[in-house]
Amino acid sequence: MHVHMVGNGGGGSGGWLRLKGWHRPLAGFMLRQLSLPATALEGDLEKLYAEHLLRLVQESSLHAVVLLAHERVHDPDGTPRDDLGSMFVPNNVVLNLAQRHPEFLAGVSIHPARLDALDELDRCITRGAVLMKCLPNCQNIDASDRRYIPFWTKMADAGLPLLAHTGGEHTVPVVNAKFADPRLLRTPLECGVTVIAAHCATRSGAFDIDYFDAWVEMLQEFPNLYGDNSAMVSLNRCAHLGDCLREEIEPRVLHGSDFPVPVLGHRLWLNHSLDRQSFRRIQKIDNALERDVCFKEAIGFSEEVFTRATELVRLGR
Numbered sequence: 381m382h383v384h385m386v387g388n389g390g391g392g393s394g395g396w397l398r399l400k401g402w403h404r405p406l407a408g409f410m411l412r413q414l415s416l417p418a419t420a421l422e423g424d425l426e427k428l429y430a431e432h433l434l435r436l437v438q439e440s441s442l443h444a445v446v447l448l449a450h451e452r453v454h455d456p457d458g459t460p461r462d463d464l465g466s467m468f469v470p471n472n473v474v475l476n477l478a479q480r481h482p483e484f485l486a487g488v489s490i491h492p493a494r495l496d497a498l499d500e501l502d503r504c505i506t507r508g509a510v511l512m513k514c515l516p517n518c519q520n521i522d523a524s525d526r527r528y529i530p531f532w533t534k535m536a537d538a539g540l541p542l543l544a545h546t547g548g549e550h551t552v553p554v555v556n557a558k559f560a561d562p563r564l565l566r567t568p569l570e571c572g573v574t575v576i577a578a579h580c581a582t583r584s585g586a587f588d589i590d591y592f593d594a595w596v597e598m599l600q601e602f603p604n605l606y607g608d609n610s611a612m613v614s615l616n617r618c619a620h621l622g623d624c625l626r627e628e629i630e631p632r633v634l635h636g637s638d639f640p641v642p643v644l645g646h647r648l649w650l651n652h653s654l655d656r657q658s659f660r661r662i663q664k665i666d667n668a669l670e671r672d673v674c675f676k677e678a679i680g681f682s683e684e685v686f687t688r689a690t691e692l693v694r695l696g697r
């Protein structure tokens with residue numbers, strides 16, 4: 381679950397990447413983690429990135445990853461707001477990659493306020509999308525808006541799950557912080573959509589609200605609600621990783637990566653989830669996808685957490 385496609389439209393996809401302020405050094409840091417040169421930002425980044433990622437998947441213990449498109453910010457009336465976002469990865473980028481490589485499963489991204497949202501949803505489903513990803517707080521989506529009910533209903537009818545970012549965010553600019561609240565996802569849940577709360581609604585920065593308990597409470601009410609543990613082997617988002625192992629919670633957790641966000645297990649060692657040798661051995665693994673898997677296996681996540689996605693996403697229909 382949850383691997384980001386990144387691109388700059390250099391190959392003519394129509395996508396773009398616009399880095400301002402501290403996001404520029406952050407992007408440089410991520411590229412270095414990927415062993416891609418900083419000049420990749422100016423070249424055909426999509427091609428370089430996809431080739432590199434494909435190799436990482438093939439060399440890891442994962443069979444496939446859900447590769448995510450990234451929608452533009454929109455106003456609630458459907459007007460695109462390119463002045464507010466930092467990145468656009470069109471759906472065709474991931475749909476085309478998924479068509480060519482069985483290692484990639486297409487996670488498309490559609491703002492439900494788009495005037496063509498229902499048509500785009502149909503088109504993506506026909507082309508084999510396995511889920512729909514959005515970042516409500518960064519893309520300005522109030523999932524509880526009644527106008528989006530036909531969109532959620534269509535997703536539910538097609539068996540297409542929603543992977544929604546929950547909790548704070550610091551890699552992509554936040555447009556509306558209150559949309560990070562998982563309780564706004566009640567509407568798609570009530571429409572029958574399988575909803576996966578990315579990062580189990582944990583906070584990203586010290587000043588974010590922590591919605592983890594709110595998400596746990598909702599698990600009892602909604603059997604169609606899950607969470608992914610993406611980006612939780614990190615310095616800033618790992619506070620609840622151990623809680624995700626609790627017996628009432630783990631059956632609702634899916635392994636997620638958040639690649640290319642760095643995988644840093646230092647806090648797992650410091651909070652005694654791992655001994656020093658295991659920490660050092662795993663932190664040295666070059667392949668960030670595999671490093672993430674190994675950290676999660678080492679602290680006790682079961683096999684089911686790594687395979688559960690195959691029962692939930694829209695495969696082979």
Ligand SMILES: [Zn+2]
Pocket residue numbers: 382384610638
């Ligand atoms: Zn992410």
